Amino acid sequence: MNTTHTRRNTAAALAVLVALTTAGCSSKARDDDGDDKPSAGGVKTGVGVSAKTIELGLLTDMTGVYATLGKSVTQAQQLYAKQVNADGGVCGRQLKLTIRDHGYDPQKALAAYAELSPKVLGFPQFLGSPFVSATKQRIDGQDKGLVMPQAWSASLLGSPYIRVVGTTYDVETINAVDFLMKEKGLKKGDKLGHVYFEGDYGENALVGSKHVAEQEGLTIVEQKIKPTDNDMSAQVAALKKAGVKAIVLSAGPRQAASLVGVAAAGKFDVPIIGNNSAFAPQLLATQAAPALEANYYVASPGLPIGADTPAAKKLVADYKAAYPSDALDNGIVAGWTGMDVFAQSLRKACEDKDLTREGLGKALLSLNSFDNDFGITHDFSDPDAPSSKQSVIMQPDKSVTGGVKVVREPLAAEAAEGFTPKAG
Template identity: 50%
Template structure:
């Protein structure tokens, strides 16, 4: 995990402790305790969630609601990470404990769960759901608790303790339009449909697609839907009437399956490109599987779980051993990657001498080339900018581990940097 060797850390702390003793002997008024925490084992300042032997992390997930499969995969992967870290002695000579709370994608339950775990957690390793994250933002900022949402809206950028990992929905859709023009024959003057959820997810994705379409001379035909909409027959009919040559979708797996399945059955056999939350390997067991394999591609900041990448292979092997009956999907990769990134932040904070929450956030922002070996490195130094701007293109595959395989390796779509400059996010 690119951690500083423990022997070096101990030497640093011994030196710091000796310096402190010298100051005290000289009659200085240096304090071992202030309003942000007190010095504990190893000369490390602590705070909520930190004892001399333990670092506690909170996890607000969905194990019983619409994203239960995702929540289970993320939670299992992060528990696996904690077990692995603890077997090697922990972080900062402290064992990791993760307190998991299931909110079932219910905002009120999530708010109650936050109040239960936040007071005794140094960070939140996952918060599933854009509505949940939105409801908790004020508390997260007030508490200065490093939080990794399982949401990728650009509206979450610029908030110091909140870290969107990888790309944002708008950057993904810029890559999606680029893929359509490069690889699928879509050209100037063509119409491209965009089916999207109302709310931050869809709105941010549409922002990217409309910008990219304008640059490419394309026309976006909008179709806004609700997360409760499961039959997209009406939207397919509208897109067919508009004579679109391709479709973008920023929704959930159920909506993607409906869109592609209905489109194929009605003769609208055009390329479909989705944000990665719009796909689940479970769709390969549905009636829409053949159409999905033939028509769909997904834009993702992370590779497929069957990627020929040493770190990904190692993760898959460990996960299959730890959870032999559980599927290995993108949630496993996302959860494990996030846990590794949190581990890097905690190691950096330890090296800096403080595990107080605000200092963990500062340490996290000092990671400008965070490489977990699970994809592209990420830069957390600019709070306004996405941590990464490179995207893979994936496609569904019923025969591939995780139900997807790589079509194109990670690349930065043309225009992304110009877009970020225009939006003040460069």
């Protein structure tokens, strides 16, 4: 399949949807944006902000390919808002979250954005890089509301309003391959398999593997898949026949279970490493668990939920109390961190007496050393760069909290430090 042709077709289809949804509500958005006004205490307010509330939107996937991740991210953000509100809120106002489940369906995602954008100050969560990319022009040109994507594609860089928290997929993949070379025996001249979703996520990760392959003398053997492809038997057979010595997986948890399980069943004993969204601890209750614990690794933009830090321990206790029947996973950390960045920006905007969309965007630019005790210090002062180039490498382990243990502490590989992600 022609990658460029597929990407253009997808982008064109999404662009049509954006045009349709924009036409349906752009007038309302412009009217609200022009309603900036001072409130009690001399704080200027606008869209989504009243004397009592700050309205925020969460666009998530709780029923589609990333349902497990979406649920954890969303519940963590609800918990964060509940705790902040119990402590008096932000700028004397309560945080009000409106949630829309798009099920990883582009039409639903863009319709949900169009519905909520005229009503909310911003979005602490927008899950799915293709959908965020499709709305980027509208966000930058018209809405100007801060968006924290639960996505890490480099195509999202370059916007003062869409801010990636952590490494982009290309940088994360460079760090992942560096781990394979330094810790798992991959060496110059070897073939490296890369199984990846078509679209922004997988193809941005492929940029990273190709970059490090060129520097280190590796040959990439590509296997492109769709999010609906759950059986990785054909991909494993192709990579085994090609003689790859390791595999990078830029897909979801279902694909990870199949890929690792099929490889183990076929005595194809090579290390496999996934991007941050390619694992869920629920997989450790499946037949793939022994293979995952033996031969699978995951790159992450921060320490896991089971980290030995005060913030992680408190989050575990609070989340268990709020959601006692739900599993602990790294979606909780991602959601909590995104909400924390957003809230810190709100507090700075309040200090600056400007709770408008413009004021919130300026406030975020001042966060150049954000650290919430999950191993990474983030710098949001440059919209053209990810907030960090470091990745943590983890390994599934059902005996530890959250189902993963750290096998390499936060690190940016030399190849990652010298790499500049291409902004969209």
